[in-house]
Amino acid sequence: MASQNTQLPDAHDYLDRVIAELRALKAPQKDTLVGVLQYLSDHIRATRAEIGAIKGGADGDQLFGSTADELEEIVTETARAANRIMDAAEAIEGVAAKVDPDSATALTDAVTNIYEASSFQDITGQRITKVVRALQSMESKLQALAEAFGPIEGDAPAAVEGDAALLNGPQLSSGATSQDDIDALFATAVA
């Protein structure tokens, strides 16, 4: 009998042996039990394959880690954009102090609307942070599950090739190529 320390692959092999031994029996009641055990065995095999595919991820990246990084980048980018919006609104407010009262009121009202709307960044930031935490929690649970299943071979997704491999979306700022680097590369690259 499989002990408590036995990994799932061992238990799966054990289950398959039990199924084989039951099939060899001539007892008429065995069919239902064999059917249930076979279903369990197939289910474990399919789940192992699915977890292997998730573990592999695109280009071998950690899927969850990469997704969390992308989400955190959204927070950074929206904060940067919100601050630029605020810079512009403050400049407009400065102009409002130098124009006629009616125009000043119109400008100030518009600037107030911009200030109010800029709080979206705080709200979206908090929501995205919640999603990142949920992803990190799922990642650790999946990792524990993958370890319980033991080594999984041959089920990593096929690497993306050709033009499709060039579609990676925006780069994270930590690994991004600057416009200056691109200009330099563009100036020297052979067509």
Place this chain on the structure above:
Amino acid sequence: MSLNKNMRVFIVDDYNTMLRILRNLLRQLEINQVEEATDGETAFDAMLRTPPELIISDWNMAPMTGLELLRKVRAEPKLRHIPFIMVTAESKTENVIAAKQAGVSNYIVKPFNAETLRAKIASVMTVAA
């Protein structure tokens, strides 16, 4: 009701953008004596040195949350009388009740508009007067 333009306000939020929004909205209300901090501990120490007349704080901050800051303020004799407005995205009933039990003076849910901010400030300052 007009606001006391000379009141000293302390604003606390871990999002710099939100601090900037609050400061600008307060400036539009002609309230220019504004101090700020991005965490509760720094805010508490600064307020102990120079107690403000109004505290406006976010809830969701680390390591000290706005609720913890509120409790600390209410437990400190030098600060306990100061009106405290919570400005937060935490809008569940249990949050509002917890803040009320801790002694919050008023509660603003993000996103908010300038008029709500003005009205809540006027409300808590009237009670405090």
